[in-house]
Amino acid sequence: MATGIPQRRVLRTDIPGPRSAELHARKIAAVASGVGTTLPAYVVRAGGGIVVDVDDNHLIDFGSGIAVTSVGNSAPRVVDAVRAQVEDFTHTCFMITPYESYVAVAERLNDLTPGDHEKRTALFISGAEAVENAVKIARHHTGRSAVVAFDHAYHGRTNLTMALTAKNMPYKHRFGPFAGEIHRVPMAYPYRWPSGSATCADQAFEAFTTAVRVQVGSDNVAAVIVEPIQGEGGFIVPAPGFLHRVAEWCRDEGILLIADEIQTGFCRTGDWFASTHERIVPDLITTAKGIAGGLPLAAVTGRAEIMDSVHTGGLGGTYGGNPIACAAALAAIDTMHAEDLCGKARRIEAIMRPRLDTLVERYDQLGEARGRGAMLAVEFAEPTPALAGAVSAACHRAGLITLTAGTFGNVLRFLPPLVIGEDLLTEGLDILDAAFQEVL
Numbered sequence: 001m002a003t004g005i006p007q008r009r010v011l012r013t014d015i016p017g018p019r020s021a022e023l024h025a026r027k028i029a030a031v032a033s034g035v036g037t038t039l040p041a042y043v044v045r046a047g048g049g050i051v052v053d054v055d056d057n058h059l060i061d062f063g064s065g066i067a068v069t070s071v072g073n074s075a076p077r078v079v080d081a082v083r084a085q086v087e088d089f090t091h092t093c094f095m096i097t098p099y100e101s102y103v104a105v106a107e108r109l110n111d112l113t114p115g116d117h118e119k120r121t122a123l124f125i126s127g128a129e130a131v132e133n134a135v136k137i138a139r140h141h142t143g144r145s146a147v148v149a150f151d152h153a154y155h156g157r158t159n160l161t162m163a164l165t166a167k168n169m170p171y172k173h174r175f176g177p178f179a180g181e182i183h184r185v186p187m188a189y190p191y192r193w194p195s196g197s198a199t200c201a202d203q204a205f206e207a208f209t210t211a212v213r214v215q216v217g218s219d220n221v222a223a224v225i226v227e228p229i230q231g232e233g234g235f236i237v238p239a240p241g242f243l244h245r246v247a248e249w250c251r252d253e254g255i256l257l258i259a260d261e262i263q264t265g266f267c268r269t270g271d272w273f274a275s276t277h278e279r280i281v282p283d284l285i286t287t288a289k290g291i292a293g294g295l296p297l298a299a300v301t302g303r304a305e306i307m308d309s310v311h312t313g314g315l316g317g318t319y320g321g322n323p324i325a326c327a328a329a330l331a332a333i334d335t336m337h338a339e340d341l342c343g344k345a346r347r348i349e350a351i352m353r354p355r356l357d358t359l360v361e362r363y364d365q366l367g368e369a370r371g372r373g374a375m376l377a378v379e380f381a382e383p384t385p386a387l388a389g390a391v392s393a394a395c396h397r398a399g400l401i402t403l404t405a406g407t408f409g410n411v412l413r414f415l416p417p418l419v420i421g422e423d424l425l426t427e428g429l430d431i432l433d434a435a436f437q438e439v440l
């Protein structure tokens with residue numbers, strides 16, 4: 001790894017340290033309080049598995065900025081590509097005078113996403129914007145308006161994507177009224193399925209089809225949108241076979257299946273896309289986050305006949321597929337190939353998963369460990385955020401960046417950069433062990 005940052009944890013002050021505390025006071029005075037901060041250690045540099053703060057603490061990164069820096073922060077190929085692009089031109093607007101890198105990103109996505117049918121791609125800036133556009137395209141193509149989303153879903157913070165998102169606090173509370181024609185159905189969430197995990201897939205599928213047929217009417221439904229592993233909802237891996245059956249049923253009913261792979265995509269789960277594990281070939285796929293090594297880029301990729309049904313000029317945006325973000329994406333995708341980051345994600349799982357299973361065995365308060373590749377989590381049995389928050393805070397104090405998630409805020413989730421060194425990964429897991437000992 002060419003990052004110049006030594007790949008080891010160094011604690012020089014409390015976390016956060018005094019300089020971070022000063023900056024945080026400025027943040028509180030200047031930044032809208034609605035914009036929260038998980039760990040107020042202010043960053044000056046980052047690379048590989050390390051984040052360096054203003055007090056020169058070197059923190060171990062188990063968050064990747066929420067699954068974004070999968071190739072590592074300032075990954076060498078990304079830095080070179082961005083630098084070269086910034087010197088050539090920074091923006092023309094692809095809708096005005098186009099450039100090759102946008103086309104090349106579309107070609108790569110058409111090639112990498114599941115299914116060997118003909119595809120087209122449109123580029124955007126944020127994940128939420130990609131989801132909005134996938135819904136626009138699905139409605140336009142089908143001439144139907146209803147959209148079905150799942151319990152525990154997260155799809156963004158814009159008006160339509162808030163409506164698609166399940167959880168009230170903090171995402172939706174007092175931000176309504178929300179976009180209409182969104183219908184919610186149960187997710188096959190094995191750990192919390194009332195009659196137990198064995199019956200989960202069958203019963204959830206039955207509940208899904210009944211709700212869509214009886215309450216909405218299949219003919220009215222443009223699309224079903226689903227995260228193949230639910231991210232913010234708590235790294236919920238659907239009961240085996242559930243999504244495959246949903247996909248087949250949708251196809252029979254003429255309903256489009258949108259896979260939101262914004263958090264799961266680009267090697268995170270040990271394959272290019274998590275849909276592959278679920279044996280589904282979505283009609284439309286939304287991507288963002290890991291796509292461009294930290295630059296803002298998002299995409300909708302889908303069947304050519306669906307994507308091309310929209311009239312010219314119907315899709316776009318000033319910055320969508322910005323040339324710097326496209327250069328970064330091409331370099332990030334090259335890095336994923338060259339460094340076999342799908343293999344690295346599986347290796348991370350092989351190291352982390354037994355350690356998480358041991359925690360579950362050791363602590364009654366933990367319900368289960370789950371996830372795939374480098375998208376792993378433990379869920380506390382109690383559906384309240386207290387313990388996950390306390391363990392996460394203990395990790396932060398010890399210099400390990402961890403995140404929580406879950407409808408009940410009771411899930412500790414781990415999203416290390418896929419390039420993280422194994423020593424650092426193990427050290428992070430030791431810190432996690434110690435944090436459990438401290439709190440429980």
Ligand code: PLZ
Pocket residue numbers: 066126127128129131154155156157227231232260261262263288289
């Ligand atoms: N779809 C599956 O995970 C973003 C949200 C963080 P944007 N998840 C992180 C927060 O609290 O705002 C996400 C996602 C899935 C859509 C999105 C939205 O992507 O790039 O944040 O708009």
